[in-house]
Amino acid sequence: MLYDDALSSLIGIGVSQMLVLGIETTCDETAAAVVLRNQDGEGEILSNIVLSQIAEHAAYGGVVPEIAARAHAEMVDHVIERAMDEAGIRFDKLDAIAAAAGPGLIGGVIVGLTTGKALALALNRPLVAVNHLEAHALTPRLTDHVAFPYLLLLASGGHTQLVAVRGLGDYVRLGTTIDDAIGEAFDKTAKMLGLGYPGGPAVEAQAMSGDATRFAFPRPMQGRPEPNFSLSGLKTAVRLEAERHAPLAAKDVRDLCASFQAAVVDMVVDRTRVGLRRFRDAAGQPTALVVAGGVAANRAIRRGLQRLGSEVGLRLVMPPVALCTDNGAMIAWAGAERLAAGMTDGLDFSPRARWPLDPNAPGSGKGTGAKAVGLKEARA
Template sequence: MLVLGIETTCDETAAAVVQRAEDGRGTILSNVILSQVMEHAKFGGVVPEIAARAHVEVLDAVIAQAMDEANVTFEQLDGVAAAAGPGLIGGVIVGLTTAKSIALVRNKPLVAVNHLEAHALSARLTDNTAFPYCLFLASGGHTQILAIRGVGDYVRLGTTQDDAIGEAFDKTAKLLGLGYPGGPQVEQEATRGNPRRFPLPRPMQHRKDADFSFSGLKTALRLEAEAIAPLTDQDVSDLCASFQQAVVDVVQDRLRSGLRIFRAQYGAPTALVAAGGVAANQAIRKVLHRLAFEVGTVLVAPPMELCTDNGAMIAWAGAERLALGITDPLEVAPRARWPLDEIASAKGRTQRTAAYK
């Protein structure tokens, strides 16, 4: 099964072709990603209008390159998948509309993929991870702990009550005058800092649930920075180190609680899966390895190019759904908000196609 995947939910324009074998194993034939980081850096964050316009300008070329690198034609495709949300609605419209056009003209099945579902299933593409597994999704827009029980069967165990982890890192970087994207900048500064200098809070620590909160931590950091302004280079490094250590402690506590909930409800997970750009942070990665060891499982973290937004994960999620006979009508609507755990109850959104059973 060959599937073209299109991703345009934020500031990466991406397309990929993925092959799914009969035994369920996946192969990436191409994965083209065009980042807009430079266009948004001067604004300190993603500007939705600029992102949407950039997708329009380059998406056709990105798709053509992906098809060329995969050495396949549109006639050979078994389906076309596109991220239909959640994300910046302008960008989502661009990608989904393009996928609809290809599906209509080439008479191919369309799969409207939930962007979060694509992250959730990426471990099956790279490691053939069996269900059920526990997913820690940490990115600029999302921070969630989920039980992944099957394709289309997801249970949210914990989520952030305010900022996502990546958003908190970006806002910290902006506050301290660092570059964009902020996560790598804060992590780099933290290596030169003292993580114990500033007594920052650990929000929601020791609670029985698995939810997160980062707004209070961000405010506390701002107050500490204002109290010692003007900041020296060492002050900035120490603030970054203290902030990152607080985040690491929160992740360890909240994820430990999430894994406890998972085991109580579904038994031992086959793996702890990390997805999203924040999973690349080495301090957080060490904690994830430790937690996986504690519960007697393994940490599965796809390569960095598959942790951040990409077309391969969209194509793979499309292939997984096509293998179950699930497609979408051309009338399917783009969605700015689309919680992952709504998928299991959204049976009216999909139609089953006998040809793919």
């Protein structure tokens, strides 16, 4: 059976459930997972294998694209095999192959998408080319059965956005960062203070025993009517204080981290509150406030958003930490959601370094993203 004929036979036949293999290689995690989606729209993760490259990149203070692409090429087959073994599923039982096709480091994206295409062709199964950002956006529908529409705060090393998720493939970007992403700011602050990589967990660990009131850092954009973010000025303020108190004692580092993190939390809560007001104009009443992306693992940010949710009477949904960072389960689930809606892609689908959720947002450009993922964006 030809590939196109296989698509026609598998899509739109009202199957009671579907099994989808998801492949993720957009940054520095080689990941694969198998997810089951039933006819009622509920999902179950049968396996979720993530192989991190942190050790390979730690010496450089961030992700080196060439090293990442080589590691993906070496390990992706092994990771997929482990995911299939853990799920207890034969390849011929899969209903579709989902692969992250961007945005991300283009070498890694090519590895994962090419592997997905090869499997789809060999198995005569549909290919779903998944937007990595959409996968983050749809994860709460897997973990918490969140109904559309909802407000998404997507915060990671490469992306900081507030998005109205109105439906599958229907996204309105309400706000974004005008300079650095939140995760990038954590990484660079950690590097300034000699805490190593990845920076987010290191800064959070130091902040736990620090004095968050010692340094009066700015709260960028606070009070502005547009729900945008800015981190460059805050990073500069941390650097100036660090230089002023050099050489830094252990207590200085803890207090700098605590004060920096407190400023980020205040900014995130303020910007999200403004985003909620903008949401109602774009999509009506949200069913939930969702936070996703690697930065969503930060407990202080989670607590701040929990307080905001209680204040405005809105449920806060935060996927488990393992599903906030890059993983194959979110790719498989996004693929299953799109497959159920009859959305598949041809084998000629091209990998994308840029791929915005909202192509009509200012600065996005048609079919591109506002910001490419590059070397400085250590976590996507």
